[in-house]
Amino acid sequence: MLANVAAAALCLAQLAHAAPQGGNPSSVSSSSSDASLTSVPAPTVTVSTVVASPTVSSDATLPSQIPDPPAQSWCTSQIFCAGPTVNVAGLYADPKTFVDKPTSASAQSVLANFKNLTNSSSSLTESQLVNFVDSKFGGEGTELEGLPIPDFNPSPSFLQNVTDPLVRAWSGVVHGYWTQLIRGTNQSALCSEGDAGPKCESTLIPLNHTFVVPGGRFREQYYWDSYWIVQGLIKSELFDLVNATLQNFMDELETIGFIPNGGRIYYLNRSQPPLFINMLADYVSATNDTAILDRALPLAERELTWWQDNRTVNVTSPFTNQTYAVARYAAANTAPRPESYLTVCLR
Numbered sequence: 447m448l449a450n451v452a453a454a455a456l457c458l459a460q461l462a463h464a465a466p467q468g469g470n471p472s473s474v475s476s477s478s479s480d481a482s483l484t485s486v487p488a489p490t491v492t493v494s495t496v497v498a499s500p501t502v503s504s505d506a507t508l509p510s511q512i513p514d515p516p517a518q519s520w521c522t523s524q525i526f527c528a529g530p531t532v533n534v535a536g537l538y539a540d541p542k543t544f545v546d547k548p549t550s551a552s553a554q555s556v557l558a559n560f561k562n563l564t565n566s567s568s569s570l571t572e573s574q575l576v577n578f579v580d581s582k583f584g585g586e587g588t589e590l591e592g593l594p595i596p597d598f599n600p601s602p603s604f605l606q607n608v609t610d611p612l613v614r615a616w617s618g619v620v621h622g623y624w625t626q627l628i629r630g631t632n633q634s635a636l637c638s639e640g641d642a643g644p645k646c647e648s649t650l651i652p653l654n655h656t657f658v659v660p661g662g663r664f665r666e667q668y669y670w671d672s673y674w675i676v677q678g679l680i681k682s683e684l685f686d687l688v689n690a691t692l693q694n695f696m697d698e699l700e701t702i703g704f705i706p707n708g709g710r711i712y713y714l715n716r717s718q719p720p721l722f723i724n725m726l727a728d729y730v731s732a733t734n735d736t737a738i739l740d741r742a743l744p745l746a747e748r749e750l751t752w753w754q755d756n757r758t759v760n761v762t763s764p765f766t767n768q769t770y771a772v773a774r775y776a777a778a779n780t781a782p783r784p785e786s787y788l789t790v791c792l793r
């Protein structure tokens with residue numbers, strides 16, 4: 447079996463939600479003409495197009511194809527959700543790399559090209575697949591852009607309360623990481639409509655407001671990560687970014703009906719701890735912006751209903767015969783997770 451049984455290191459990285467990349471924020475290039483102490487220019491988001499690094503030789507033939515996992519009604523992309531071929535070939539150390547690459551042509555034509563390639567499936571080699579992916583897919587994360595934080599205050603008041611000078615200096619550095627983690631959707635990089643449908647296909651769920659990413663492979667907005675991000679943003683007095691984060695979640699509640707795990711279609715049947723209402727409460731306490739509640743409260747009710755209807759079971763205690771409503775995680779999914787396909791934690 448050619449499956450790339452990814453190393454435990456990856457599992458650790460997934461758990462740790464990898465630290466922001468980009469190094470020391472004080473070294474952010476100041477190319478922007480109006481750069482000043484309080485206006486930090488947009489970071490250059492390195493859209494690292496990871497180079498394929500298969501663990502087998504390039505002329506190795508792919509394993510005979512295992513049957514496709516059952517198609518999932520909620521994730522209909524034939525390229526990114528169902529097919530195992532690219533994933534079992536283990537082109538990248540992280541299976542998330544492939545599913546975050548938008549196609550460079552219509553889904554229909556990419557699938558036709560692939561079908562053509564696999565006509566002689568017994569001899570399809572690792573290098574043929576690398577060439578195919580390189581020519582038909584773009585860089586992972588290319589639809590996102592780094593954004594500046596207007597009027598970034600490098601010295602918010604919480605820092606004055608940190609008495610130990612070393613801890614204060616370190617807190618200032620951590621505060622500076624915000625400048626590396628602000629993203630927007632690059633609208634002109636999204637797949638546009640052509641005469642015969644979308645000109646390309648991508649797993650990204652585009653968001654209309656600015657957001658903060660956890661960093662590393664987590665290049666989208668995430669649900670419960672945002673709860674912790676909001677705690678920090680409030681300390682850092684970056685209230686507009688909290689508002690924008692909440693606006694994105696409200697958009698998702700309106701358009702999707704619940705808040706998915708993260709901003710990719712392969713997360714559409716998974717949520718995360720439902721902390722929207724806590725983020726909202728923290729934001730309103732910190733800002734007194736009660737105007738947000740007109741839109742937010744009905745949507746918070748909607749989220750609660752979604753959890754009650756889709757994620758709650760009645761459990762009767764065998765000891766007391768009392769029945770309790772228990773909310774739990776669940777996913778209507780019987781296939782491998784596309785972004786963690788065949789990833790096995792060894793420890």
Ligand SMILES: *[C@@H]1O[C@H](CO)[C@@H](O)[C@H](O)[C@H]1NC(C)=O
Pocket residue numbers: 558559560562
């Ligand atoms: C399929 O392969 C043939 C032979 O190499 C080529 O002529 C044709 O253009 C290919 N079609 C597609 C859709 O890739």
Ligand SMILES: *[C@@H]1O[C@H](CO)[C@@H](O)[C@H](O)[C@H]1NC(C)=O
Pocket residue numbers: 561562565
């Ligand atoms: C590969 O198979 C497809 C679908 O059966 C067919 O349309 C195409 O012409 C074949 N290509 C080659 C190169 O044989």
Ligand SMILES: *[C@@H]1O[C@H](CO)[C@@H](O)[C@H](O)[C@H]1NC(C)=O
Pocket residue numbers: 603604607
């Ligand atoms: C700083 O400490 C004072 C005194 O404990 C407290 O009143 C104030 O809220 C603190 N400020 C911040 C920004 O945490």
Ligand SMILES: *[C@@H]1O[C@H](CO)[C@@H](O)[C@H](O)[C@H]1NC(C)=O
Pocket residue numbers: 590591592632634635
């Ligand atoms: C946005 O996407 C367009 C089209 O791909 C590209 O030319 C432009 O450089 C992107 N902007 C940023 C800031 O990445």
Ligand SMILES: *[C@@H]1O[C@H](CO)[C@@H](O)[C@H](O)[C@H]1NC(C)=O
Pocket residue numbers: 686689690693735
């Ligand atoms: C929060 O964001 C919304 C949408 O962009 C905007 O209309 C509203 O004015 C913002 N609220 C504050 C207090 O800035």
Ligand SMILES: *[C@@H]1O[C@H](CO)[C@@H](O)[C@H](O)[C@H]1NC(C)=O
Pocket residue numbers: 652653654697698701
């Ligand atoms: C973003 O705005 C566009 C255009 O107004 C809209 O069609 C789309 O549904 C919005 N996205 C979300 C997640 O609300």
Ligand SMILES: *[C@@H]1O[C@H](CO)[C@@H](O)[C@H](O)[C@H]1NC(C)=O
Pocket residue numbers: 731732733734
């Ligand atoms: C919010 O409003 C209350 C009541 O007017 C006031 O006591 C409190 O200081 C305000 N908080 C902020 C953060 O402005």
Ligand SMILES: *[C@@H]1O[C@H](CO)[C@@H](O)[C@H](O)[C@H]1NC(C)=O
Pocket residue numbers: 751752753755756
């Ligand atoms: C989930 O809940 C919503 C609204 O509460 C309901 O309309 C929908 O049918 C439920 N979906 C499933 C798969 O149970």
Ligand SMILES: *[C@@H]1O[C@H](CO)[C@@H](O)[C@H](O)[C@H]1NC(C)=O
Pocket residue numbers: 758759760771
């Ligand atoms: C749990 O019990 C309540 C009260 O009897 C009922 O309304 C609800 O539909 C039950 N929920 C489920 C998931 O069975």
Ligand SMILES: *[C@@H]1O[C@H](CO)[C@@H](O)[C@H](O)[C@H]1NC(C)=O
Pocket residue numbers: 764765766767
């Ligand atoms: C729980 O209910 C069942 C059936 O109604 C009964 O047989 C059992 O004795 C009850 N147990 C307790 C602890 O009340």
Ligand SMILES: CC(=O)N[C@H]1CO[C@H](CO)[C@@H](O)[C@@H]1O
Pocket residue numbers: 520702714715716756777778
């Ligand atoms: C149970 C569940 O989560 N169902 C959802 C699966 O995803 C589709 C598409 O987003 C939703 O409509 C379902 O409610």
